[in-house]
Amino acid sequence: MLKPVEMRKVMIIGPTARLGDTVEELHRLNVLHFTDTGFESGGIFREGRPMERASDYSFKLLKIRAAKQIIGQRRENGGKRYAEQEIDSGMDSVMNAVEGILDVYKQKESLAERIRQLEEKRAEIEPLAAFPVALENYSGLSSVDAFVGTVKAPVEEEIGRVTSRFEMFKSGDGKFVALFADRKYSGEIRALLSTFDFKEFKVPRLTGRATERISELSAQIEELMRQISDLDSRLEDISAKNSGLLNAAEEVVSADVSKAEAPLRFSVTEREFVATGWVPAESLDTLNSRISSATSGKVYVTVQEATAVKTSAGGTNEKEEDDSPPVKLRNPSPSRPYELLVRLFSLPGYGEYDPTIVVAVTFAIFVGLMINDLGYGILMVILGYILVLYFRESKDMRQLAYILMTSGAAGAVFGVFVFGLAFGIPITARPLLDPANFHVAEGLVLLCITIGLLHMGLGYVFRLTEGLGRREYRQAAASAGWLMLLTGFVTAIAGIGKGNIPIGSAIWNYLFFWASGPTITVSSLAVPEYSIVLVAGGLSVLIFTEGAFALLESVSLLANVISYARLAAIAIAGAALAGAINTMLMPGSFFANPFRYTAVIFTLILAQIFIFIMLTLSASIQALRLNYIEFFIKFFKGGGRAYKPFGMSRKYTMER
Amino acid sequence: MVAPDVGQGLIAIGAGLAIGLTGLGTGIAEKSIGAAAVGATAENPSFFSRGLIMTVIPETIVIFGIAIAFLILGS
Known part of the structure; x- marks a missing residue:
């Protein structure tokens, strides 16, 4: 629970004829994390070849995924699970559906392309729609030349000076013109037009009036659009019938692909195959018996030397990392979602403490x-x-949501029993702690620092036991020294505060009663003697184990202790902010006027949402920070490799 | 009119300065770390958590400010 799952390194050896059965069984078991066998290929061993079906399966998978992409992932399966046989025997009809989807998609694509071409064509003749000239006349007349295009300014007058034998049509602003003139004057007119920046417009070779052609094209486009929407509804139809089946088929085929490609992870000779990997210790017996029964005793699973299993913490060297066991976290289900927060920092190394439970409890409380x-x-x-x-x-996301819900519930409980607030409005007459009272705030700070002692102390205890477990007594002694120093700091602060802070004496009497005794006055503060002994003792242990540099580091431990005051600071700041907003916006006089009434309610809701977002964001970041920086740094190294067993967890299908 | 207690006013100003100035200090320190962290995260999203941690490290400064403010106000 506090450590990742114990792993064993195994070697699987058997005759090549049984490779298929072995792969099949391993995939079903879903426990083996493959590693490199370490046999050089080129000797008698070579890398296994993927099974022949592999490319066929991959191709199928590609098509199924493409089809799923096209219909979109709109439908859940409604919890329906298909038997794998059902998919296998119905694979032809699945692939038919897939081909159908791909086919409809291709038709849609070609229709869309056709529409694009027609639209282009329509755009070409659209400018001519205003002119009452048949399209064939722009090029087919023997004694008249047509000039169609844009000019920068009205040009009619100038043309009139060249010849009177012309006819001209122009758009509303006079910039787009169609000029028909006697061919004799073509040269002169062309020269004249070029001084007006004439840009020729290419008239398509069509017949009839432009408007007629345009409405024809539009009708065609409309028809194609209708066909596309027909195809869409056909697609909708196919996907409604098959989307569950497609999900299941994708699952089955991707399992087939990974099984067919699995031999790549084996080293094989002419007759035998070898594979190595990691298996959780508790699954070893199952692996052994299931492999043996699936291959009628022809394939052996042997456990390799346990001494090779070392901790992988902090392993950066690539080769070393490859040898270290993979890490599988195991936590009771209420704290499992908090593994997300630990993974966000780093996966614990093998053999290291898994802090998930502590993170879960402290995050929710913080x-x-x-x-x-x-x-x-x-x-x-x-x-x-x-x-x-x-x-x-x-x-x-589900894990994040769970974290939000549990810590929100903790916030609600604290709200009822500690501050007695709801949206900043007091809900109990006499709350356990009143955030508006300064002395209560002081007490809260002291309480938070005490929480810090427990939190960081646990970190040192982890490091201490880790040191003892690995027989590194220097590390263990240093951790003990840090623990003494930490306790010394916190008891000193609590001892000074116990007299004049409300809950100070309660904290002292419940937690630190053992440190009661004579005090020493240091610049008018009464520091308990025990604290001074603890600090001095801790420092001397540290000087012996970690050297004089530890003296400097002890200051940062004090900073860590004070850092827990942020819990109190944010709690009080949040309550004060909400209280201030409520006091400003809720005086009774506002409610006389209905307009003000709505405005005030609106502003109040906005302000409350703002406070909620700020508070949630900073509370979770600070709770995370106290765990990552103050807690993890005491013992956590991380850098573990994730355990990825060969196999799959099924969502849509059931095993054969 | 009641004569204002100048000493108490000065204490309050001192506490306010302790929090305000340390807050400024934290802001200045977090500014550059935050900018670098956002840049690093844009290149490699897995840097997010480490970036977040590094960004909030200077927050301890303002916590010190709060501690001092409490000491001043409590004395």
Whole structure:
């Protein structure tokens, strides 16, 4: 629970004739994480060849995925699962559906291309629609030349000076013209037009009036559009019937592809094959018996030396990393979604502590303490629920939503029992802690620092036990020294504060009663003697184990301790901000006038949403930071490789 | 009119300065780290969490400010 799942390295050896059965069974078991066998190819070993069917399967998969892309992933399966046999035997009809979808798509594409061409053609004659001239007359007349195009200014008058034997049509602004003139004057007219920046317009070789042609083309386009929408509804029809089947088929075929390509991970000789990989220790027996029964005892699974299993923490060297066992986290289901936050930082190395549970508990408490409001807490839960509804498919999003919901619930609970607030409005007459009272705030700071002691202390305890486990006693002693120093710091602060801070004495009496005793006055502050002993003792242990540099680092530990005051600071800031907004916007006089009434309600809602977003964002970032920086740095190295077993988890189909 | 307590006013100003100036300091420090972190994340999204952590490191400065403010106000 606190450590990743224990792994064993296995070697699987058998006759090549049984390779297919072995792959099939391994895929079904979904436990083996393949590694490089380490046998040089070129000797008697070579890399296994993918099975012959592989390319056929890949091609099928490609088509199925293309078809899924075309129909879009609109439909859930409604929880229906297909038996794998059902898909296998119905593969022809699946592929028919796929071909049908691809075919309809191609038809649609060619229709769209045709529409594009027609539209282009229509655009070509559109400018001529205003002129009452048949299209064939622009080029077919023997004694008259046509000039069609744009000019920069009206040109009619100048043409009139050249000849009177012309006819001219022009667009509304006079810039687009169609000029018909006696062929004798063509040369002169061309020269004249060129001084007007004449740009010739190419008239398509068609017959009849432009308007007629245009309406013909439009009718054709419309007809094609209708055909496309027919195809769309056909596509809709096919996808409604087959989308569940397609999902299932994709699953089956991609399993087939990975099985057919699996031999690439084996080293083979003429007669035998070898594969190595990691298996969770608890699955070893199952692997052994299932492989043996699937191959009638012809394939052996042997466990390799356990001494080779070392911790992979901080492994950066690529070769070393390849040898280290893969990491599979295992946590009880309530804290499992918080693995997301740990993975976001780094996967723990093999043999390292998996801090997920601690992160889960502290994250919820920290966020709860900072939100500390029934209303905002409930809003967070609702937000999480909305995320769940919208991102059913994404595992990360579901985990994030769960984190939001649990920490929001914690915020609501804190809001009821600690600050007694809902959207900044007091809901209890005598809250446990009143955020508006300065002395209460001081007490809250002290409480948060005490939480910091427990949190960071746990980090040092992890490092201490890790050191002991690996017989690195120097590391263990140093961790003990840090723990003493940390306890010394916090008891000193608590001891100074216990007299004049409201909950200070309660904290002292419950947690630090053992440190009661004589005090030493340091610049008018009464510091408990025990704290001074702890700090001095811790520092001397550190000087012996980590050298004098530890003296400098001890200051940063003090900074870490004070860092937990942020929990109190954000809790109070949030409550104060909400309180301020409410006081400003809620005086009774506003409610006399209906216009003001609406404006005030609107502003109030906006302001509350703003506070909610700010508070949620900063609370989660700070809770994350306290875990990543103050807690993880004490013991966590990370850098583990994820455990990726050969096989798949099925969503749409059932095993053969 | 009640004579204002100048000493108490100065204490309040001191506490305000402690928080305000450390807040400014934090802002200045986070500005450049944040810009670099956003740049790094744009190139490699997996840098996001580390970028976030580095960006919030200077926040401790303003926490110190709060601690000092509490000490001043409490004394």
